[in-house]
Structure formats: C-alpha cells, structure tokens
Amino acid sequence: MLNQSEKTLIKQLQQGDRQAFSTVVGCYQDMVYNTAISIVQNEEDAADITQDVFVQVFQSVGSFKGDAKFSTWLYRIVIAKALDHEKRKKRKKRFGFIQSLYTEKGEAKYHPEEFNHPGIQLENKEKAGELFKALKQIPANQRIAFMLNKIEGLNNQEIAVIMNTSFYAVESLLARAKNNLKKSLKKYYLQSAKQSSHEK
Known part of the structure; x- marks a missing residue:
C-alpha cells in the first residue's frame, strides 16, 4: 500500500x-x-x-x-x-x-554491443558482460525474474506482484533461470580457469 x-x-x-x-x-x-x-x-x-x-x-x-x-x-x-x-x-x-x-x-558476425550498467563495478565488468550476454539467451519471463531479483534486489513476493504471478511461480522461474545461465556460463568459466592456470 x-x-x-x-x-x-x-x-x-x-x-x-x-x-x-x-x-x-x-x-x-x-x-x-x-x-x-x-x-x-x-x-x-x-x-x-x-x-x-x-x-x-x-x-x-x-x-x-x-x-x-x-x-x-x-x-x-x-x-x-x-x-x-x-x-x-x-x-x-x-x-x-x-x-x-x-x-x-x-x-x-553480430555480437551485442558493450554497454555500461550503472550498478556494475568496473572490476566486475567482464563477468557482468558475460552474464548479460547469457541473459539474452534465456526466455523473457526467466530473464525478468532473475533481473528483478539479482540486479534490482527485489524479493520473490515483490516480483510475483510485478509479474502478476504467484510466489511459487517466481521461485520456479528463478531456479530455471539459474540453471540455464549456469549452462551458458560454464564455457566462459572453464576458459577463465584455463587462463588463470596458465598465468600461474
């Protein structure tokens, strides 16, 4: 209210x-x-x-x-x-x-252009760039729920009201979003790990 x-x-x-x-x-x-x-x-x-x-x-x-x-x-x-x-x-x-x-x-040859998100610290820019690229690949409702939760900092009940759905539906959307993002980001983190081991 x-x-x-x-x-x-x-x-x-x-x-x-x-x-x-x-x-x-x-x-x-x-x-x-x-x-x-x-x-x-x-x-x-x-x-x-x-x-x-x-x-x-x-x-x-x-x-x-x-x-x-x-x-x-x-x-x-x-x-x-x-x-x-x-x-x-x-x-x-x-x-x-x-x-x-x-x-x-x-x-x-199309790649999403770089952009600056006001909430992202400079040292996290590369990781954030990969995350946003991965977000583009998942269904819109999962992306919106994830973004409202992780970037805007809203809780599941607030997201449910905004998306006009139930608390449990939001839980499910977030779980699926995280699962899909893990798959998309796995390659990036594997490459990062290899790079780190070469640098040592």
Whole structure:
C-alpha cells in the first residue's frame, strides 16, 4: 500500500501538477533506466525507453488506483516497454538487415554491443558482460525474474506482484533461470580457469 506522502504525490500528479511530475522523475528515473538497460542492454535504447515510460506515467497516471505500490506499477510499464522495444528491434533486424549480419562465408558476425550498467563495478565488468550476454539467451519471463531479483534486489513476493504471478511461480522461474545461465556460463568459466592456470 502507498504511504501518505506517496498518496499526496500521486494525487497531485493525477491533477496534472508539473512539480509533482518532476519529483516522480527525480525519484524513479534511476530505477527505470537501470531496469530498461538490464533488459535491452543498450544505453541509447534504455534512455529512450526511460523517456517513453515517464511520458506514459504522465498520460495514464489517472488509471493508477493505488492498490499496489507505485513502484510496482512503474516496473510493469518499463518491463512492457523494454520487451516491446526488443521485439520491434528483432523484427527490424530480421527484415531489414539480415544480409549485414553475415560475413561472406555465411557466418553470423553480430555480437551485442558493450554497454555500461550503472550498478556494475568496473572490476566486475567482464563477468557482468558475460552474464548479460547469457541473459539474452534465456526466455523473457526467466530473464525478468532473475533481473528483478539479482540486479534490482527485489524479493520473490515483490516480483510475483510485478509479474502478476504467484510466489511459487517466481521461485520456479528463478531456479530455471539459474540453471540455464549456469549452462551458458560454464564455457566462459572453464576458459577463465584455463587462463588463470596458465598465468600461474
């Protein structure tokens, strides 16, 4: 449930108060951007999604009933927009740029570009890069649950509310995500171990 200051802020926002909107943007823009970049893994796209999210917040806050936390409502918007953005981008690539993704030998040459996640320390950047690459390979619902848990630090009950599912379904999604990620990252860690043993 909302606390009193949140209730007041939302009420002002629903009345079209620009100052209240600035306050909401100031409070939540990092959360929105971090969630978006965890999903789309591209700084420019994440910035665009963040802007779109707040435009939607301003336009549709009238439909917010206050029966869940404001942040829950916000997470749902950013996740939906980020996943939608991914689908559009995939369609674009499929229909517009198929030739450019392949070398003359027919080998795929596309690799996800590097990006900086604000929550990742510099010394963990390489490991984080491999993790995010692996996250792209697992089903979207597993990826969202894992990202909300491990990157956003939310508990299973909070994730269940955001994803509109049960606590046990979230547990299952997280278990499957970890299992799939282990398989994807096994190769990377084996290579790292070999490299470490050569350096000794």
